[in-house]
Amino acid sequence: MKMAIIGASSHLGSELVRAASSEEVTAFAHGDCDVTDVKSLEAALIPQRFDVVINLASYNRVDDSEANPAPAMAVNAEGARNVASVAARIGAPVCHVSTDYVFGADAGRNAPYAEDDEPGPINAYGRSKLEGERLVRRANPDHLIVRTSGLFGAAKRQGTTFPEVMLAKAAAGEPIRVVDDQTVTPTYVPELAEKMIEILRSGATGIVHLSNSGSCTWYEFACEIFRQAGLSPDLAPISSEEFGAAARRPAYSVMTSKRLPELGIEPMRPWQDCVRAWLEKNAGSTSAT
Numbered sequence: 001m002k003m004a005i006i007g008a009s010s011h012l013g014s015e016l017v018r019a020a021s022s023e024e025v026t027a028f029a030h031g032d033c034d035v036t037d038v039k040s041l042e043a044a045l046i047p048q049r050f051d052v053v054i055n056l057a058s059y060n061r062v063d064d065s066e067a068n069p070a071p072a073m074a075v076n077a078e079g080a081r082n083v084a085s086v087a088a089r090i091g092a093p094v095c096h097v098s099t100d101y102v103f104g105a106d107a108g109r110n111a112p113y114a115e116d117d118e119p120g121p122i123n124a125y126g127r128s129k130l131e132g133e134r135l136v137r138r139a140n141p142d143h144l145i146v147r148t149s150g151l152f153g154a155a156k157r158q159g160t161t162f163p164e165v166m167l168a169k170a171a172a173g174e175p176i177r178v179v180d181d182q183t184v185t186p187t188y189v190p191e192l193a194e195k196m197i198e199i200l201r202s203g204a205t206g207i208v209h210l211s212n213s214g215s216c217t218w219y220e221f222a223c224e225i226f227r228q229a230g231l232s233p234d235l236a237p238i239s240s241e242e243f244g245a246a247a248r249r250p251a252y253s254v255m256t257s258k259r260l261p262e263l264g265i266e267p268m269r270p271w272q273d274c275v276r277a278w279l280e281k282n283a284g285s286t287s288a289t
Contacts, residue, residue: 007056015193035079063246072128081135093142100149101126104250112256153278170233180219180237188274212271
């Protein structure tokens with residue numbers, strides 16, 4: 001396939017470029033292609049006539065979006081529509097990445113969300129991502145929407161995710177307080193990228209949930225990181241209210257997939273196995289080792 005990856009400088013983008021090494025990939029970093037500018041997208045995508053366009057561009061500042069939702073809507077909704085629309089004009093399917101934050105409104109939920117469950121975001125960021133899904137479906141009938149959650153473990157040069165933050169705090173001897181009332185599924189970015197390429201090669205369309213197996217609270221995630229790393233820092237659980245984030249997070253946003261078995265694609269590994277894989281891969285390069 002001749003692939004365009006928009007947002008290729010992101011955590012997931014760099015891993016997608018690696019996972020698609022056998023394809024013909026053109027990687028557009030955030031500065032190379034502006035999803036809020038249709039002319040920028042036309043200049044990037046129309047001359048090369050790609051077989052598939054993958055949109056990773058996202059405004060992920062969840063707390064900032066609560067006070068000022070305009071940037072999130074511009075990138076996550078209107079920008080997503082722009083990419084899907086230009087892709088449709090060149091006859092290419094679009095792959096759009098969304099989030100577990102499109103869920104969370106049904107308080108008391110404790111069963112994983114499947115692709116056909118009704119979304120219900122509880123913050124401005126989640127609303128912008130859900131609107132992006134709607135606009136993508138409208139703009140390009142040939143679409144694949146991948147919902148994922150709790151990304152961790154990209155190449156270190158791409159910045160920090162939750163494990164890096166935890167190990168850095170432990171190395172600094174800081175007290176670590178992590179919320180214990182938000183249940184998610186951590187998702188290992190290298191494996192997510194490989195599965196996304198596998199799904200794209202299958203020709204799947206519609207919505208697919210893609211995250212590692214199992215679930216945990218963020219506090220339990222931290223406990224597992226330190227257990228596998230052989231560390232015993234000053235770690236304690238706190239509530240979301242005590243943490244005091246500006247935007248509400250879903251108390252439960254674990255996802256499952258009905259689509260993967262239909263496509264003949266194996267589910268992703270348990271998240272604990274991926275913590276081990278990440279620690280082994282980064283042995284000697286993390287802040288706590």
